[in-house]
Amino acid sequence: xxxxxxxxxxxxxxxxxxxxxxxxxxxxxxxxxxxxxxxxxxxxxxxxxxxxxxxxxxxxxxxxxxxxxxxxxxxxxxxxxxxxxxxxxxxxxxxxxxxxxxxxxxxxxx
Amino acid sequence: xxxxxxxxxxxxxxxxxxxxxxxxxxxxxxxxxxxxxxxxxxxxxxxxxxxxxxxxxxxxxxxxxxxxxxxxxxxxxxxxxxxxxxxxxxxxxxxxxxxxxxxxxxxxxxxxxxx
Numbered sequence: 497x498x499x500x501x502x503x504x505x506x507x508x509x510x511x512x513x514x515x516x517x518x519x520x521x522x523x524x525x526x527x528x529x530x531x532x533x534x535x536x537x538x539x540x541x542x543x544x545x546x547x548x549x550x551x552x553x554x555x556x557x558x559x560x561x562x563x564x565x566x567x568x569x570x571x572x573x574x575x576x577x578x579x580x581x582x583x584x585x586x587x588x589x590x591x592x593x594x595x596x597x598x599x600x601x602x603x604x605x606x
Numbered sequence: 607x608x609x610x611x612x613x614x615x616x617x618x619x620x621x622x623x624x625x626x627x628x629x630x631x632x633x634x635x636x637x638x639x640x641x642x643x644x645x646x647x648x649x650x651x652x653x654x655x656x657x658x659x660x661x662x663x664x665x666x667x668x669x670x671x672x673x674x675x676x677x678x679x680x681x682x683x684x685x686x687x688x689x690x691x692x693x694x695x696x697x698x699x700x701x702x703x704x705x706x707x708x709x710x711x712x713x714x715x716x717x718x719x720x721x
Binding site: 538 | 608637639641648649651654656661662664694696702705706707708709710711712714715717
């Protein structure tokens with residue numbers, strides 16, 4: 497099956513800092529999404545981005561499908577950005593489901 | 607608010623018991639997905655329904671079953687519960703076609719504790 501690897505596994509930032517989270521996948525994908533799981537456990541959609549670049553406020557994402565990776569950029573981080581960031585892919589070999597990476601645990605300190 | 611509604615939010619029960627988790631998808635979404643999140647296994651796909659039909663199955667135990675009703679809400683039934691079934695169970699929905707997921711939106715989850 498497909499492997500979805502995220503890096504770094506853990507990240508500690510001071511408020512106001514910028515960061516880049518990476519998602520590598522081992523095969524071609526039909527779909528890629530980024531989610532934020534907040535400290536209360538809620539999974540919040542950030543981006544639906546099978547290819548290209550999107551921006552939403554302080555967050556942006558880029559997926560280079562041909563090179564099998566996606567990046568999530570967080571600028572001017574805030575304490576509310578803390579939580580776990582997941583990328584999830586729909587693999588062409590097993591459609592109708594998203595396969596999640598192991599996540600990046602982000603802690604933003606004031 | 608994602609528009610996906612899950613009940614109950616919290617559930618505490620004993621080993622050997624049976625519980626039912628309920629999910630109402632976003633208006634217009636035909637696909638429903640169930641995921642299990644435990645500390646040691648991460649987010650694991652269980653099962654997917656599209657317009658009432660099962661379309662994809664993951665590592666769902668035989669003690670677990672699900673269905674999607676004509677009004678598109680879905681239920682996940684967990685029986686003969688074991689301590690290891692304690693987890694956060696998520697439902698998600700999408701407008702995806704029968705062959706693709708589309709963009710998934712998750713409910714707030716049902717936290718199951720088995721004592």
